[in-house]
Amino acid sequence: MGTITFTQPDGTSAAISIRPGNTVMEAAVAREVPGIDAQCYGAGVCGTCHVMVAEDVAPLLDPPSQWESDILACLELAGPGSRLACQIRFAEAIDGACFTVPERQDAIA
Ligand code: FES
Numbered sequence: 399m400g401t402i403t404f405t406q407p408d409g410t411s412a413a414i415s416i417r418p419g420n421t422v423m424e425a426a427v428a429r430e431v432p433g434i435d436a437q438c439y440g441a442g443v444c445g446t447c448h449v450m451v452a453e454d455v456a457p458l459l460d461p462p463s464q465w466e467s468d469i470l471a472c473l474e475l476a477g478p479g480s481r482l483a484c485q486i487r488f489a490e491a492i493d494g495a496c497f498t499v500p501e502r503q504d505a506i507a
Contacts, residue, residue: 399415399416399417399418400415400416400417400418400488400490400492400493400494401413401414401415401416401493401494402414402416402422402425402488402492402493402494402495402496402497403494403495403496403497404426404431404433404434404449404496404497404498404499405496405497405498405499406432406433406499407433407499407500407501411496412431414426414429414431415429416488417488418488418489418490419487419488420487420488421440421483421484421485421486421487421488422447422449422483422484422486422487422488422497423436423439423440423447423482423483423484423486424440424484425488426447426483427439431499432499433499433500433502433503434446434447434449434483434499434503435447435503435505436483436484437505438484439484440484441484442465442466442469442482442484442485443469443506444505444506445469445470445472445473445482445503445504445505445506446503446504446505447482447483447484447503448470448473448475448476448480448481448482448483448500448503449480449481449482449483449486449497449498449499449500450477450479450480450481450497450498450500451479451480451481451486451495451497451498452479452495452496452498453479455492455495455496456479458491458492458495459481459486459492460487462481462482462485463485466481466482466485469482469506470482472506473504473506474504475500475501475502475504483497
């Protein structure tokens with residue numbers, strides 16, 4: 399079991415537990431983290447699990463697939479460090495990582 403933290407747009411943070419192999423989205427939804435809508439629950443098509451990853455965490459993750467990059471390109475609030483939480487599978491390397499929730503989620507599908 400590991401721990402990840404979500405920071406909300408108002409600056410508040412909350413740490414939650416996550417099982418190895420689960421995605422960041424799955425952990426967020428299970429703990430009802432505000433702002434992670436995950437409308438397609440991991441199908442990778444809605445864009446509503448958008449999070450921003452800290453600069454020091456990004457290199458620890460598998461790079462986004464072309465599909466994920468294409469979805470992110472459709473999101474108005476996406477920028478450097480943006481990822482889909484449903485495409486980030488937890489591993490020990492990112493234990494303690496922090497993910498920032500955007501001001502809003504814009505569904506694209
Ligand atoms: Fe829909 Fe991640 S949950 S894209």
